[in-house]
Amino acid sequence: MAKELSMDQAFIKKLTDLLEINLENEHFGVQQLAEKVGLSRSQLHRKLKAITGKSSSSFIRHFRLMKAREMLADNVATVSEIAYRVGFSSPTYFNTCFRIYYGYSPGKVKYRNKDADPETSINEIEVEGNKPPVAKTYDKVEDRPFKKRFVLVPVLVSLLVLLVAYIFYLRFDNANTTADSLTISADKSIAVLPFKNYSGDPEMDPFCEGMTDEVISRLTKIKSFTKVSSRTSILPYKESGKSMPEIASELGVTHILEGSFQKSGDKIKVNLQLIDGSSDNHFWADEYTGDWNSDDIFKIQAEVAENVARNMDVQISDSEQEGIQKIPTNNHQAYTNYVLAQSQKYKFSRISIQNAIPLFNKAIALDSSYVDPYIGLADTYIMGGLVWGVFKEQEAWRNAKGLLQIARGLDPSNEQIEAELNAGYFYFDWNFELVESYYQKRLENFVYDRTPAIDADFPNKTGRYEEVISTMDKNIALDPSVGVFYTFKGQALMLQGKKDEAVDLLKNSDPLYSDDWFYLRESTKLHYYLENYKPFEDQLKRLMANFSDRPPLLFWLNAVHDHMNGDYEGALSNVRELQKSYENESSGSPACFSALYYCTLQEYEKAFMWLQRSYDRHEVELTWFREEPLLIPLKNDPRYKVL
Known part of the structure; x- marks a missing residue:
């Protein structure tokens, strides 16, 4: 009489029978297997871990690879055909998994022992993410050739001598590398x-x-x-x-x-x-x-x-x-609309910003408790109200603030919501006292932020340049690929009077971010302030060539460029565009940029007229008022002090 299977053995047999039936079905995964045996994904995972030590996905992959190895050993089809037969949708991915799991490619199965137990696969531990036992480390080799039966003794002796010499060298070299190795291993x-x-x-x-x-x-x-x-x-x-x-x-x-x-x-x-x-x-x-x-x-x-x-x-x-x-949401259509909205927003153009709004609104309408669309839509309004001139500034902020307050009610501990709200309090409300309290908390507990409005722009505009440099150095150390970190640091260096250091910083970073709108915008402006006119002109050309949008900032940059080159008609044309934007109540601070243009012409009466208009309109660019280099000639005027 055949020995009766234990409960665990019967359970595993049931699973393997199901996998055998569905072997060619690439969509038969953990969820489907769990449903077939009447368990949840987590229950299946825990039970398999207890019985086999494998996760659910690893158990399925192990079975598919084991069947593939059997087919390869019997030479029943090509590698690609077998990949599809065991449920892989891509032969390339099959090859990768097989190589990682067994330590050699599928094409070399014929050189291996056909009856080798797949359970003892040399790379199984590696696939599972655990470190292999010390006794097995010699086995962690990919695509190693099959063992030859006979090897000449002199060759072995020579190799042994070389190995001893190499180990001797490593012992001396180890003292210099141990510290670095420990640092690397600790870096996650x-x-x-x-x-x-x-x-x-x-x-x-x-x-x-x-x-x-x-x-x-x-x-x-x-x-x-x-x-x-x-x-x-x-x-x-x-x-x-x-x-x-x-x-x-x-x-x-x-x-x-x-x-x-x-x-x-x-x-x-x-x-x-x-x-x-x-x-x-x-x-x-x-x-x-x-x-x-x-x-x-x-x-x-x-x-x-x-x-x-x-x-x-x-x-x-x-x-x-x-x-x-x-x-985040149980409504799949809400998620779909949110993803499409985010995709539009990240294109960073006037049209894409406008396209994102109805998609965010639809996601909110489908699931009013879904936090992410509120944050995404608020961020869209803030972007459109700060730079692009898409919305009226205060209208954009009212919309954004309302959305963020709803989001905070849904998720009170969300740090992104607090960051967005304080950015709004700073740029739109000019509530420096409120933002100062939030800034001090950020200063005490450093937080990596790839859009460092509070960590960099706020302290730059309130005269704390060393804090900006220190924070940006920390951010750059964590992620050197974000261009605006360098421009904020460059601004701080310039405001400290360290012109040469700022120029050198931009010289090294300019080539890396020639397609980054935010970097180009800030670096173009910074080159102009540093009187670094050739790079200023080069960056401005890149802005004009790579991006079709023309916010007020660009009209100002083009106006000063044209005036520098004696094209006074071109400069006047750009100033008219600025003033047209102001008349249309556009965001993007057209009145402030008009004032800055007249400062470069030393027409200070016109500059004051436009500064007053900028103040009355509550334009966000006026947050630079205290530190703006072009306004230095006005600082002793009583009207400046009043403003």
């Missing part, structure tokens, strides 16, 4: 590259961007990471063609997460690889599947963040775990 930093769209449909691009953003957002919630590169930092690498070590070096991270997003019918699939930045070794890969019209996409985002942290040996607190797993 990561960049999430833009997910690739494998759906074959360009309309899915915003959802790839959304998946990238959400994974970054969840990783950022984990304080044990020393650095998570921002969205703006990773965008230049979407189609850069650079190697992983190059990208890791430029972004200043130790690890890179590379992924793809695919939608087929009502199913979604996310494939990921975690890569060691310096060596380009792929030491963890995973595949996630789910239903499009469900909250599976949020569960996948959370699971990705948790697995990345676990594989990088990064600790997650209970509160962080709760934040990572939080589902």
